[in-house]
Amino acid sequence: MTDVADSPAVPEVDRVVIRFAGDSGDGMQLTGDRFTSASALFGNDLATLPEFPAEIRAPQGTLAGVSAFQVQISSERVSTPGDEPTVLVAMNPAALKADLNRLAGGGTVIVNEDAFEERNLDKAGYVDNPLEDGSLDGYTVIKIPMTKLTKEVCADLDVKPRDAERSKNFFALGLVSWMYTRPTEPTLDWIQQKFKGRDKVIAANTAAFKAGHAYGETAELGSHVVAIAPADLDPGTYTNINGNTALSWGLVAASQQSGLPMFLGSYPITPASDILHELAKHKNFGVRTFQAEDEIAAVCSAIGASYGGNLAVTTTSGPGVALKGEAIGLACILELPLVIVDIQRGGPSTGLPTKTEASDLLMAMYGRHGESPMPVIAAYSPSQCFDAALEAARIALTYMTPVMLLSDGYLANGSEPWKLPDVESLPTIDVTFATEPNATDDDGEPIFLPFLRDENLVRPWAVPGADGLMHRVGGLEKADKTGNVSYDPENHALMTELRQKRIEKIADDIPLTSVTGDADASTVVVGWGSTWGAISGAVRRLGAADTKVAHVHLTHLNPFPSDLGEVLARYDNVLVPELNMGQLVKLLRAEFLVDAKPINKVMGQPFTAAELEREILARMGEV
Amino acid sequence: MANAPVTTKKDWATDQEVRWCPGCGDYSILTAVQLMMPELDVRREDTVFISGIGCAARFPYYMNTFGMHSIHGRSPAFSTGLAMARPDLDVWVIGGDGDMLSIGGNHLIHALRRNVNINILLFNNMIYGLTKGQYSPTSEVGKVTKSSPYGSIDQPFNAVSLALGAEASFVARTHDMDRQHMQETFKRAHAHNGASLVEVYQNCNVFNDGQFDTITKRANRPANLIDLVHGEPIRFGVDNERGVVMDDSGNVVIAEVADVGEDALLVHDEHRPDPGVAFALSRLAAGPHSPTPMGVFRSVDRIEYAAGATSQLAAAQEAKGPGDLHTLLRSNPTWEVG
Structure with missing residues (x-):
């Protein structure tokens, strides 16, 4: 097989958006993932959007069972999986029906005719059969009997026909790889690795992939071939990474950079479970993972480990955060470091467990009993989850506080190329355990005061085993400095204020507001979390059309950057796109008395850049 | 943890005023523990008392060790995390019947089945004290309280039966009227490598006074407390005239020794791999008003949870070497740009 990636005869395009869609059992996630990997290794920039149903195996062939994977690959920088696919690979009628409306007008539909x-x-x-009734007129339709062709090439391999049929996704992958001049080696190597020891599976998948590739070459599909040149990325070593993996590695990095063993207390929940899976692999880093009996035990075990001096983490999604609320309140009053990771999904309740939404911000801020302020950090791209995790851990350990780290289903499962950081350049996190008394009593005897604060209002971390530093912590209000139980009204007011001020002071230790786009514009778009890609794309396009728009993207949501109010005051028009009904917009209005306007979407889908471009223009017209 | 400095009861007590109701059974348990600790050859620094919420849960504030008064029902979960992170520590868990068996029932059973090395002292007074007198998950059917004015219709838990059903490797019972028995039992729990559950019958003199008098008053003990002693026939009575036998149907019942003969008595074996006989013994008394077994029901060796976790870490480090971040970041396919 020839690798046609460098063939000069092939026309070049700067981007393509492909959507692989099929039944849950058709292996579409794997197909998309392999295509992505090959494209990443080839050097394209890219962003992905895996979408799958909540059911593991929904009834076969139904709309409910459609699983899809969308990827944008480009020779330029991209920050989203694309506005609309230009190519739809539909493995069955349900996939065609579910996703045809997403396809760009005049786009290409590749179908498995056999289905x-x-x-x-x-x-x-x-x-009626849409392949025959003219309903696809307006699209370029490529009909291929993938099941039959896959079975045929597997006929001599001593593979059962039913098993052979399962390889048809590799046929599709081979075909699309040929059409987009992807290198074939990464996929062939991967098949060898992935199915090691299962020779018949290797043989069938390899044969199907090669057959798909060859089909393109021989079936007069030449007019469909395009090349997408490698993107002009910054020099460095790259890997393709999704948000949950990056976040897991960021936590491992925090453990290394702080010199503290990591403890993860977690209970499986979509879309956060992959963090538990990933961290459970890394025991050689001293990472202890504990699959607790429930969400509450997960956070409580982490607080126990934090009391013992570990970097303590609990990972979950919105419903889990709700269950953990009481224990997080305890961590607030104990003033113990803890990282709570919320991979948000559509809610309330079970809601849309496999779809994205960013509707837990107000819960992260206020979803606890009592006055219980807590720092909130939000990741904004799959690879940036690494930095966000490191930052959340830094704040937790430096300021002896629980920290909420927000990601979402889109970041968790979506992937992009990541320029690997130089490990030497990662920030160290200084942690000092108390080792000796820090005060004297009335008789001049040395004593330890567990709630005696430093200049940042941070209390000492004295872990069990420390000589002479026995002390008790608890949920009852504690007297200033001693930590003894106190019901004194003045003391409660003082402690409440100290806990609040301690969190507010963290603003001195985080970056000032960064403005991108056109900083001199009169309109600023303020975002947080995974909307970064779509907002950046929209602002870039508007800028290219001479419409001036500034972009502020917040990673620190509590406390805000200390100059945020001042920055927002410079703009006449403050627009806040969110994947919720308007949460950050409420915070900004409440905090800064700014007339911020919401742009909302709650469809379980990320914004597209095109949508935001339209919405921003429309709001600007209203001013 | 051998060779701890010599201490006395005073060293293990804090300067905090103890705030239980005068006459509460918790005082005698606290005294028993504070007197026992100097005998364990452990450092105060390496000792942690963790509690949930309730009257019993104030216990850590009175122990001059490390301690955490956590949230309602969750103390086994906090303790599990701490014991996993710090296997070098001695972790004691204190809670009442509401804390441990109602709101925290789930955490209790999972801590027991995992066999994490914690010593759980369950103060059972068969009532809610701190919320002022509602029936608890161990209150008897028919119990009239503020929240059950027509009598409780809830079938109660038997804490020992529950623990045995939850795969506990160490289960015992003692009571607040016998300091020596408490101390012996607590020491056994401490010595056990794994999760230990000790049910302590404890009088609440305000909301459930005298609940255990039938069996724990000194004069009533010979007739109504059955001492479980490993390797010995199970016998009791004012004149040691009664005993426990297994009948033909496999039930454990009380019999007159004169009727069945000494050889028919059940010989207590804490180490039986199967918890069946221990479970049968736990069902001997329907409540604390008829002859009730006291002591260690079950004590078996099973891999301790934190040790299991630690050995996996050690094996991974042995196999892969210590973790290297640079290598981790490059563990998926990578490519170079320019």
Whole structure:
């Protein structure tokens, strides 16, 4: 097989958005993931959007069972998985029906013709076969009997027909790899590695992939071939990474950079479980993972480990944070470091467990009993989850406080190329345990005061085992300095204020507001979290069309950067796109008396840059 | 942890005023523990008392060790995290029947099945004290309280039965009227490598006074307390005239020794791998008003949880070497740009 990636005869395009769609059992996530990997290794910039149903195996062939993977690959920088796919690979009628409306006008549809038989058409709710009734007129349709061709190439491999059929996604992958001149070696190597020891599976998948590739070459599909040149990325070593992996590695890095063993207390929940899976692998880093009996035990075990001097973490999604609320309140009053990771999803309740949403911000800020302020950090891209995790841990350990780290389903599962940081350049996190008394009593005897604060209002961390530093901590209000139980009204007011001020003071130790786009514009778009990609894309396009828009993207949501109010006051028009009904916008209005306007989306999907471009323009017109 | 400095009860007590109701059974348990600690050859610094919420849960404030008064029902979970992170520590967990068996029932059973090395002292007074007198998950059916004016219709838990059903490797019972028995039992729990559950019958003289009098008043003990002694036939009575036998159906019942003969008595074996007989013994008394077994029901060796976790870490380090961040970041395919 020839690698046509460098063939000069092939026309070049600067980007393509492909959507692989099929039944849950068709292996679409894997297909998309392999295509992404090959593109990343080839040097394209890219961003992905995996979308799958909440059911592990929804009824086969139904709309509910459609699983899709969208990827934008480009020779330029991209920050989103694309506004609309230009190519849709549909492995069955349900996939076509579910996703055709996303396809760009005039786009290409590649279908597995074999799946378009009566039963499947029925299940998808088609009365007539869309491949024959003219409903796809307006699109370029490539019909290929993928099931049949895959079975044929597997016929001599001693593979059962049913097993052979399972390899049809590799046929599709081979075909699309040929169309977009992807190198084939990474995929072939991966098949060898992934299915090591299962020779028939290797043989079938390899044969199907090669057959798909060859089909493109021989079936007069030449007019569809395009190349996408490598992107002009900064020099360095890159890997393709999703948000949950980056976040896990950021936590491992925090453990290394602080010199503290990590303890993760977690209970499986979509879309956070992959962090537990990832960290459970890294025991050689001294990482202890504990799969607790429930969300509450998960956070409580982490607080116990924090009391013992570990870097303590609990990972979950919104419903889990709700369950952990009481214990997080305890961590607030104990003033113990703890990182709470919330991979947000559509809510309330079970909501849309596999779809993205960013509607837990107000819960992160205020979703506890009593006055219990807590720093909140939000990651903004899959790879940036690494830095966000490191920063959340830094703040927790430096300021003896629980910290909420927000990510979401889109960041968690979406991937992008990541320029690997130089490990030597990562910040160290200084942690000093108390080792001796820090005060004297009335008789001049040395004593230890567990709530005697330093200039940052931070109390000492004295862990069990420390000579002579026995002390008790607890949920009851504690007397200033001694930590003994106190019901004194003045003391409660003082301690409440100290806990608040301690968090507010962290603003002195975080970056000032960074403004991108056109800083001199009269409109600023303020975002947080995963909307970064779409906002950046929209602001870039508006700028290219001479519409001046500034962009502020907040990673620190509590406390805010100390100059944020001042920065926002410079703009006539403050727009706040969010994947919720308007949460940051409330905070900004309350905090800075600024007339910020919301742009909201709650469809379980990220914003596209095109959507935001339209919305921003429309709001600017209203001013 | 051998060779700890010599201490006395005073060293283990804090300067905090003890705030239980006068006459509460918790005082005698606290005294028993404070008197016992100097005998354990452990440092105060390496000792942690963790509690949830309730009257019993104030206990850590009175122990001059490390301690945490946490939230309602969750003390086994906090303790599990601490014991995993710091296997070098001695972790004691204190809670009442509401804390441990109602709101915290889930954490208790999971801590027991995992066999994490913590010593759980469950103060069972069969009532809610701190919320002023509602029925608890161990209150008897028919109990009239503020929240059950027509009598409780809840089937109570038997704490020992529950613990045995939850795969506990060490289960014992003692009571607040016998300091020596408490101390012996607590020492056994401490010596056990794994999760130990000790149910302590404890009088609440305000909301449930005299609940255990039938069995724990000095005059009533010979007739109604059955001492479980490993390797010995189970016998009791004012004149040691009664005993425990297993009948033909496999039930454990009380019999007159004169009727069945000494050889028929059940010989207590704490180490039986199967918890069945221990469970049967835990069902001997329906409540604290008929002959009730006291002492260690079950004590078996099983891998301790934190040790299991630590050995996995050691094995991973042995196999892969200590973690290297640079290598981790490059563990998926990478490529170079320019």
